[in-house]
Amino acid sequence: MRLSTKGRYAVTAMMDLAIRSQVKPLTLDDIAATQGISSAYLEQLFRQLSKHQLVKGIRGPNGGYRLARQARDISIAQIITAVDEKIDSTRCEGKGDCQDGERCLTHELWQELSDRLFNFLDDVTLDRYLDYKPPQQHQPHI
Numbered sequence: 001m002r003l004s005t006k007g008r009y010a011v012t013a014m015m016d017l018a019i020r021s022q023v024k025p026l027t028l029d030d031i032a033a034t035q036g037i038s039s040a041y042l043e044q045l046f047r048q049l050s051k052h053q054l055v056k057g058i059r060g061p062n063g064g065y066r067l068a069r070q071a072r073d074i075s076i077a078q079i080i081t082a083v084d085e086k087i088d089s090t091r092c093e094g095k096g097d098c099q100d101g102e103r104c105l106t107h108e109l110w111q112e113l114s115d116r117l118f119n120f121l122d123d124v125t126l127d128r129y130l131d132y133k134p135p136q137q138h139q140p141h142i
Contacts, residue, residue, distance in 0.1 A: 003080070003085065004085060006045065006083050006084075006085060007079075007080045007083060007085040009035075009037050009041065009042075009045060010045050010048075010049065010079050010080065010082070010083040010085075011076055011079050011080065012035050012037070013031050013035060013037065013042060013045060013046075014049070014054065014055075014067075014074065014079050014126060015126060015129050016031050016034060016035055017031065017055065017065060017066070017067060018067055018071045018074075018126040018127070018129060018130060019129065019130060020034075021064070021065065021066045021067065022130075024062065024064070025058045025062065025063055025064030025065055025066050026064045026065055026066075027063070027064040027065070028042040028043060028046060028064075028065070030064065031065075045083055046065060048082050048083050048084065049079070049082050049083070050068075051082075052078070052081075052082035053068045053069070054067070054068055054069070054074055054078065054079060054082055055067060055068050056068040067126070070127070071125060071126035071127035071130055072125050072126075072127040073125070074125060074126045075121065075122045075123065075124060075125050075126075076121040076122075076124045076125075076126075077118055077121035077122035077124075078122070080121065087114055087117050087118040087121065088114050089110040089111075089113045089114045089117070090107055090110040090111055090114060
């Protein structure tokens, strides 16, 4: 299974928001600068995240975005699903048709993997990363 850039960026932006918006709301430009994601792309993602009530926008000079719920109540699977990503390892098109309208031999195996992956990501919530500190760059001893 491959998670697209859209899903990865949405999860990254939400983690950043969970970690840094505790003090003040973050603008999309703040997230873009920190995470190396374009502001225009973040706008698209945040429209979808907002529609699914995962983030809320705050207007005004000190505005930006905050989580719409507690970090413990937002799972990684919810984020990925909100931006229209599917957690699907089957590579089947349509309604389970793998080969000429028939299910392939390994369809059930890949479907079970997809289900387990979704359940795993649904059990991982943003609060797991609130205390995350990025590693410091190693400074050589001179």
